[in-house]
Amino acid sequence: MTSTFARVLYGVFLLLLVQCSELSAQETKSWMLQFQHADEIKSSDPQYLSELLSAASDSDVTMTEQEDYFLKYLIAYQQAFNGQWEAAIAKFRTLADDKRFPEINLRVQATLINAFILTHQYQEAFELAEPLMSSLELQQYHDSHDRVYRILALLYSKVGHYETAAALAQKSYQAQISPQSTCISGQLLTEALYHLNELGNSLDMAKGVIGKCQALGEQVFANLTISTLSNYYLDETLFDEAAQWLLESYDSAVSTDYHYLIHRYHYLLGKLFFSKEQPEKARRYLKASVVLAETDQFAGYEPLMHVYRLFADLSSMQRDFEQSIRYLQFYQAQLEAFYETMARRQLAEYLARTDMQLKKQTIALLNKDNELLYLQQEVLQKETQNARLLLGVFLLLLIILAICAYHGLMGRHRFKFMAENDELTGISNRYHFNKQAEKSLKQCQKQGLTAGVILFDLDHFKQINDQFGHATGDWVLQQVVQSCRNFMRIDDVFGRLGGEEFAILLPNCHADKALMLAEICRDSIEEIQTRQSGHEFLLTASFGVTSSDSSGYELKQLLSDADKAMYQAKQGGRNQVQFFSGA
Numbered sequence: 001m002t003s004t005f006a007r008v009l010y011g012v013f014l015l016l017l018v019q020c021s022e023l024s025a026q027e028t029k030s031w032m033l034q035f036q037h038a039d040e041i042k043s044s045d046p047q048y049l050s051e052l053l054s055a056a057s058d059s060d061v062t063m064t065e066q067e068d069y070f071l072k073y074l075i076a077y078q079q080a081f082n083g084q085w086e087a088a089i090a091k092f093r094t095l096a097d098d099k100r101f102p103e104i105n106l107r108v109q110a111t112l113i114n115a116f117i118l119t120h121q122y123q124e125a126f127e128l129a130e131p132l133m134s135s136l137e138l139q140q141y142h143d144s145h146d147r148v149y150r151i152l153a154l155l156y157s158k159v160g161h162y163e164t165a166a167a168l169a170q171k172s173y174q175a176q177i178s179p180q181s182t183c184i185s186g187q188l189l190t191e192a193l194y195h196l197n198e199l200g201n202s203l204d205m206a207k208g209v210i211g212k213c214q215a216l217g218e219q220v221f222a223n224l225t226i227s228t229l230s231n232y233y234l235d236e237t238l239f240d241e242a243a244q245w246l247l248e249s250y251d252s253a254v255s256t257d258y259h260y261l262i263h264r265y266h267y268l269l270g271k272l273f274f275s276k277e278q279p280e281k282a283r284r285y286l287k288a289s290v291v292l293a294e295t296d297q298f299a300g301y302e303p304l305m306h307v308y309r310l311f312a313d314l315s316s317m318q319r320d321f322e323q324s325i326r327y328l329q330f331y332q333a334q335l336e337a338f339y340e341t342m343a344r345r346q347l348a349e350y351l352a353r354t355d356m357q358l359k360k361q362t363i364a365l366l367n368k369d370n371e372l373l374y375l376q377q378e379v380l381q382k383e384t385q386n387a388r389l390l391l392g393v394f395l396l397l398l399i400i401l402a403i404c405a406y407h408g409l410m411g412r413h414r415f416k417f418m419a420e421n422d423e424l425t426g427i428s429n430r431y432h433f434n435k436q437a438e439k440s441l442k443q444c445q446k447q448g449l450t451a452g453v454i455l456f457d458l459d460h461f462k463q464i465n466d467q468f469g470h471a472t473g474d475w476v477l478q479q480v481v482q483s484c485r486n487f488m489r490i491d492d493v494f495g496r497l498g499g500e501e502f503a504i505l506l507p508n509c510h511a512d513k514a515l516m517l518a519e520i521c522r523d524s525i526e527e528i529q530t531r532q533s534g535h536e537f538l539l540t541a542s543f544g545v546t547s548s549d550s551s552g553y554e555l556k557q558l559l560s561d562a563d564k565a566m567y568q569a570k571q572g573g574r575n576q577v578q579f580f581s582g583a
């Protein structure tokens, strides 16, 4: 039984994996070319593969990683071919996960799907096929896809998804990669179109496929296509056409030793003769079909189910109702087995598809999550940017405000300074001097302290202006203020009352001290080096001094008395200090 099963598997393998042998069998030293060649002819010439693998394992020549990968694939294939499915599938799986060499990887995946089909592991087959199909859909059709499309077409036809199977077979058929490829995919396409009830529109195509396969000597594919075409003719009650095709190719079909094909021929011939009401002939073919099926594991195969149904009809036609009931029971059992098989395969396909959809949805969901996170991050970044911008604007405003405030303050200060001080010399002007002096006098009066007042006026200042220019006059005024200032205390109030006239209020200062300071100032003015102005001239001033002891604490009075004393100094010949005598 095992050997028969292996033969069946070999047959199906042959069906699926007969390869294009376009590569010439020329001797080449490259492992890669030899491996490719062996891969092309491996199912039709297993001996060549076997010898090449021995040669490769004995060889000392180092292989590239790609050659090593290819070799492992061929070794796994040989194991599968010898019926060591478990070991072979394990190796194919490892190689399928290794994506370094995409084109060879596609061959590996196709072969692995094929191995799953042959070992009835449909869920595993679909788990591999679904993502593979989706990824191929996104790519442009390529030569290396051809084998994958054919295997996928076969897989989908096995679960009754003939539309998908037809579309996949069509891709390979239209690509016309090679005559062999067109023959194999044409057979798959014919089969799928038959189940879709569309073969009637593609009869020429089917006949073309038969011709192509026959020309190549591909008897298995030629006869499989003939059996499908004949089945169509039988359905359409075109018995002569069916008879012609079936009988003409019968010997060729039997010569393939491919049990599935022979079984199918016998069933179709039984159906033909049953329809032509030739029960004996029909019975003979159906019997041959059943004998073959009973020695093989054809349980759940659609044709066997139909064979029993035909047998039942045949028996009732011949009025052997007992036999008819027995065959109906067989038919029933096969029907159940068939639907169970189909249901199992469809469930496997459904599970793999939903699993992939779930994975796709999970990925889409994760992508959405990532998108959301990215958007959130962007929003956060924008918010941070806005906050920074706002902070920047706020800081800028603060700086502007601070600058404005500073300028305002400075402006006020400058304005106040300008309002209170003499622009040329920097000391208090008359207005500010009066204010400060009055304040100081009040303080002195309150504390019972004596206050002194000095008033002085430059001598013949007009002449300096007239003789040396106004700028020299200005220079003189500045030098005078500078030299007198050196001798004053911090509380002393110094002011320019106008023109070349100056006043000093000295709080807590008796008349002798005030006289002394006036004398020092007079002396220091006389000492000013006028040469520095660019001109040399005599510079002096006349001083009038008084104190609160003699003039009281009224500023007006103090200034008036000091002015009187200064007038005396002018009168007395200038460049001198006079104290207000009270007269």
Ligand SMILES: Nc1nc2c(ncn2[C@@H]2O[C@H](COP(=O)(O)OP(=O)(O)OP(=O)(O)O)[C@@H](O)[C@H]2O)c(=O)[nH]1
Pocket (backbone or CB within 6 Å): 424, 457, 458, 459, 460, 461, 462, 463, 465, 469, 470, 471, 472, 473, 474, 477, 498, 499, 500, 570
């Ligand atoms: N360069 C300059 N001259 C000024 C300024 N203010 C007033 N003067 C001048 O000061 C001179 C004052 O002259 P006078 O009042 O005749 O007094 P004087 O020439 O000093 O004569 P006596 O006081 O009698 O010694 C005028 O010529 C004014 O134009 C000033 O800010 N700069």
